[in-house]
Amino acid sequence: MTDDGKYEAVCSRDARFDGEFFFAVSTTGIYCRPSCPAITPKRKNIRFYPTAAAAQGAGFRACRRCRPDAVPGSAEWNARADVVGRAMRLIGDGVVDREGVAGLAGRLGYSARQVQRQLNAELGAGPLALARAQRGHTARILLQTTGMRAAEIAFAAGFASVRQFNDTIREIYATTPSELRAARPGQTARFGPVGSGDGAAGIPLRLAFRGPYAAAEVFDYLGDRALAGLEEITGERGARTYRRTLRLPSGAGIAEVDEAPGAGGWLECRLHLCDLRDLTCATQRVRRLFDLDADPYAVGERLAADPALAPLVALRPGLRAPGAADPQELAVRAVLGQQVSVAAGRRLGEALLAAYGEPLQTPSGGLTHLFPRVERLAGAALGELGMPAARREAVRAVGAALADGTVLLDPGADRDETEKALLGLRGVGPWTAGYIRMRALADPDVLLTSDAAVRSGMRRAGAEAVDSEAWRPWRSYAMHHFRHAAAGRANDEEHRERNDR
The missing domain is CATH 3.30.310.20 (DNA-3-methyladenine glycosylase AlkA, N-terminal domain)
Structure with missing residues (x-):
């Protein structure tokens, strides 16, 4: 977008662009999300920034009304496979807080100086500034949703010292931690977390x-x-x-x-x-x-341009492509689910969890275990699962590759290299590698045409002869639309009724 186009989005308070860019007002010294409900400033007084960290680095503080730190992330970072996109995914996962800039650069295969230069050039902020903005957001959540002492919050949010924590809060929010806690939003707050204060x-x-x-x-x-x-x-x-x-x-x-x-x-x-x-x-x-x-507007615009997909997109607006809470767990479960039904894959997963999972110290409702560590699965017999020997060997091979780093599934992994490494493992085929790429690595552009449900949905929608290149970079969403199409007409009628309501 041009700056004039961004200003139009600000004038119309268009929430579609929240998280895609931020605007700052030179006369007030604050920065906001595009949908901020405050009176729209004059164009000459506005500056635009690609990230909250860039606005903070320019000396602006976060708006207390629209809470620009509580916006969704940009869909661009999932769609991009370059070093900037990979770096943003890793920073979001907290890698800089845990391993520093050197750790981030090592995961990306670049020098720290190269990473710093590329992020500064494109985002207006380096990895430390981006991580610092994220720590400030985490600290605000803890201040406003728990009764923890400020010193405890400082270290929990990833700050190296209480002084650094205090300075950051003052710079980002133009207030002290105690004043920020006193401004805890109520149940009717439009943006941001809402908490009782006791945690x-x-x-x-x-x-x-x-x-x-x-x-x-x-x-x-x-x-x-x-x-x-x-x-x-x-x-x-x-x-x-x-x-x-x-x-x-x-x-x-x-x-x-x-x-x-x-x-x-x-x-x-x-x-x-x-x-x-x-x-x-x-x-x-x-x-x-x-x-x-995700950006459902961009996805819908691209997919709805195809006559075969347009009715499916209209039937399920905002359809998402679920990712994974634990990429290594997802990879193991993908191998268990090869060439069997969803129900059969679930039963195998439950048998694996019962035999090799780690019990929680305190069960919570029906939650009793953590998924097995891949290191343990790499040497496990797996006889309890009742699977063919080849499938058991595939599970062990994936576990060993994840444990020794042959296959990397962290948020910044190179998706092409990871898929290639997966296909090099015995017992892992194109469907499994693609499924892991789609969910564990959150790739929005995977189309598993070998999947029976997807093929059925494509036939039903009349999309078998269509060139799927036109759906890039959102083919994962097209695949989910086809899976729903394969479920049948009764399922479609239920969704039409829900949309009508």
Whole structure:
């Protein structure tokens, strides 16, 4: 977009662009999201920035009204496979906080200086500034949703010292931590997390998304594949809660996400963490699982241009492509699900969890285990699963490759190289490698034409002879539309009735 086009989006308070860019007002010294409800400033007083960190680096503070730090992430970072896109995914996962800029650069295969130069040139901020902005957002959440002392919050959010924490809060929000805590939003707040202040029910978050969100389809998809003991869905359709255990860098956790979207465009989430240093990482993994940074407007525009896909897109606006909360877990489960039905794959996963999973210290409802570590699966007999020997060997091969780093599934992994490495493992074919690429690496441009349900949906939609290149870079979403098309006419009528309501 040109700056004039961005200004038009600001004038119309267009929420489609929240997270895609930020604008700052020179006369007030604040920066906002495009949909900020405040009076629109004059064009001559506005500057545009690609990231919140760039606006902060230019000396602007976050707007207290629109909370620009609580926007969805840019869909561009998932679509891009270059070093900037990979770096942004890794920074979001907290790699800079855990491993520093050197660790980030090492994962990307570049020098720290090269990474710094490329991020500064394109985003107006380097890796430290981007991570610092993220730490400030995490600290605000903890200040406003828990009763923790400020010093505890400083280290939980990833700051090296209390002084650094205080300076950052003052710079980003133009207030002290105690004043920011006193400004905790109420239940009617338009943006940002809402909490009781005691943290007894976990850390409550509002996970923002843009555009329509087909929550029922996402919950159906996850529910069909949920492993008892690792995941559960409670409640009635339309008001369900998805719960699962998480293996995080500093300890275990449990995530709970409600199906009913909030009126302001968010999903209610609660995180129960053994170590609060995992808050940023856990939040990003839940966001990837529910595909909350997608741009349904861009996806819909591209796919609806195809006559075969246009009716499917109109039937399910905001359809998402679910990712993975644990990429290594997803890879193992993909191998278990090869050439069997979804139900059979789920049964194998539950048998694996019962035999090799790690029990939670304190079970929570139906959640009792963490998924097995890949190091353990690499040398496991797996006789309890009742699978053919070749399939057991494939599970061990994937576990060993993940354990020794032959296959990398972190958010910044090179997707082409990872797929090539997967295909080099015995027992891993194109469907499995593509499925792992789509979900574990959140690639929005995967089309598994060998999938029986996808082929059936393409036949039903009349898309078999269509050139799928026209659907790039959103072919993963096309594939999900075809899977739903394969479910049959009764399923379509149900969705038409829901859309009418």
